[in-house]
Amino acid sequence: MANLLPTQIFSLAPEVGKSYYENLAGGVNASVTVNNFSDGPVALVITRVNAPVVTYVIPPVNSLTLSVELLLVAALLTGALPAFGTIQVATSDF
Template sequence: MAILLAEQFFNLGPSVGKSYYENLNGILNASVTVNNNSGFPVNLVIYRINAPTVSYEIPALNSLTLTISAILVAALLSTAAGAVFGTIQVATSDF
């Protein structure tokens, strides 16, 4: 069964990070979509069970959708000189 979580809006200042999904059981799979509507890049940071931490840079005015197995945490990190903003949405499932 899939669960579509509410779309969340983010607005992060320079060098600020925030977690947008946490499931410390890590038994679910997920699809994460990030829409970066700002003029600066934002990093999507993924923590999984028994896997290294992975970071994906989403360029300005772009989006990224990932399917992740055994997800623990999905977070966003602003590393640019300016604020970043956009949306993030997570759908969990047993796929």
């Protein structure tokens, strides 16, 4: 069964990071979608159970969808420019 969490709108200042999903009770299988509508890139940081932290840079006016096993934390980081867009997480037992 899938749980589609509400779409979250983000507007982050330069050099700011913020967590948008946390499951510290052992992780959950999930799909993470980020839509970057800004003029600068935004980094999606994925932390999983017993795995290295992985960072994906999403270019300006672009999007990324990932399927992640045992997701602990999904966070966004900005660089020298501010960023805005949406992030949505869907959890599942896939």
